[in-house]
Amino acid sequence: MELIRAQEIMFTHPDHAQQVSDPDYAFGAAFVADRFCPLLEASIPLVDAGLFHADAVYDVVSVSRGMFFRLEEHQARFARACDAIRVRNPYDTAQEAAILHEVVARAGLRDAYVWWTVTRGLPPMGRNDMVDPDKFENRFYAFATNFVFMFDDDQRARGIDLIVSRDRIRIPPRAVDPRAKNFHWLDMQMALFEAGDRGAEWAVLTDADGYLAEATGANIFAIVDGAVVTPDSGCLEGLTRQSVLELCRELGLPAVCRRVHADELRAAQEVFMTTTAGSIMPVRSVDSHVLSEPSGAGEISIRLHNLYWEKRWAGWHATPVRYDLAGSPT
Ligand SMILES: Cc1ncc(COP(=O)(O)O)c(C=O)c1O
Structure with a gap:
């Protein structure tokens, strides 16, 4: 049996063609600090504990032919991960889903790699506050870009x-x-x-x-x-x-x-x-x-x-x- 050349199909089949209306979003779209922006303009603060302590949970869902795969289950797994490491997602499930839809939509992607995270975020200012998870300012970030294959x-x-x-x-x-x-x-x-x-x-x-x-x-x-x-x-x-x-x-x-x-x-x-x-x-x-x-x-x-x-x-x-x-x- 021949292996379906899924990557080639994504590159060549019209049902998979990217249709981006704003060229700034051609490389992908991000959501940072409550706003959407082109992926290449997205950034996070150096002091975010997600960066300097790898203190964060994330998830990745894919889109192919304009459809998310198991979106609700990815969101449920992500919610469990947030609970497990004691971060609070600033968005509820419906708001999170709307953000994930919108980063894909803005980039006009039919096949997408959609990533999102809640980081521990900004550390507390008070000296002894590191012991209290509620004292951190947890941050939400998301982006969508072209679907990537780990192996071609x-x-x-x-x-x-x-x-x-x-x-x-x-x-x-x-x-x-x-x-x-x-x-x-x-x-x-x-x-x-x-x-x-x-x-x-x-x-x-x-x-x-x-x-x-x-x-x-x-x-x-x-x-x-x-x-x-x-x-x-x-x-x-x-x-x-x-x-x-x-x-x-x-x-x-x-x-x-x-x-x-x-x-x-x-x-x-x-x-x-x-x-x-x-x-x-x-x-x-x-x-x-x-x-x-x-x-x-x-x-x-x-x-x-x-x-x-x-x-x-x-x-x-x-x-x-x-x-x-x-x-x-x-
Ligand atoms: C460590 C690890 N294990 C397993 C997987 C596979 O999980 P899934 O099939 O939900 O992508 C991933 C995905 O990124 C991973 O990072």
């Missing part, structure tokens, strides 16, 4: 070269809970550099006992003894992961969330990663061990990938973008 069509079609990091483990959930999608990325980024040093393209991290947690910016799946398995803890509850679990049910594939040891990954029939910015990303090798001969993306991974895009473009879990908001006053 050719890479997804031939499969990714992955390593299991030896140098790093994923930060333990008791230190920073990965279920609250947050700015802490150093473990994952350093593992990526290790991947580069070892001649690979991406990295997955384990916990201290060698059980898989998640890949850099993505969830990890393996096909072991005919079943699709993915870690049940130590990772973000990804919405692409959730979508894959639903697709497995539809295809009659057994799927299990459980602890998965890194050794199972190297011996798996197939491996793939999932994330909003990239969908389902087949893996062809783990720690230089080629999973199948001839090497390439696995059949089941490709079936899941293709079904994901076919269903999305047919309106699965979709919320149409409100393009009528493009011209509302800032």
Whole structure:
């Protein structure tokens, strides 16, 4: 089965063409300090704790063919993350949704990467106020820009070269809970550099006992003894992961969330990663061990990938973008 060249379709199909009325917004639109602005003009204060302490939660939802994917679930996950780190979102769910619609609409994007955050924000002025979460001025920021693929069509079609990091483990959930999608990325980024040093393209991290947690910016799946398995803890509850679990049910594939040891990954029939910015990303090798001969993306991974895009473009879990908001006053 051929992998659907989703990126090429986004570049060439008329249903995916950007239609921006104000050229200043061609690169994207942002929402900062209660106002919309072109993405390249957006900035945050240097003293925002989101920047200097990586003290923030965020989320990313995608738009394709003019439709958000699982918007309400992304917003619900984000609300849980805000509660988990004790920041207050200055906007309610409906206001937040309207902002997300409007950044996409202003940029006229049919395929978009839509990011938003609430940072700890501005620190309190009083000396002993750092102990009180209510004393910080939490800040909301959002932007939309062109949809990005973590791996392009050719890479997804031939499969990714992955390593299991030896140098790093994923930060333990008791230190920073990965279920609250947050700015802490150093473990994952350093593992990526290790991947580069070892001649690979991406990295997955384990916990201290060698059980898989998640890949850099993505969830990890393996096909072991005919079943699709993915870690049940130590990772973000990804919405692409959730979508894959639903697709497995539809295809009659057994799927299990459980602890998965890194050794199972190297011996798996197939491996793939999932994330909003990239969908389902087949893996062809783990720690230089080629999973199948001839090497390439696995059949089941490709079936899941293709079904994901076919269903999305047919309106699965979709919320149409409100393009009528493009011209509302800032
Ligand atoms: C650490 C981490 N794990 C998993 C994911 C995948 O989550 P989702 O499928 O909701 O994008 C992401 C997405 O950015 C991530 O940053």
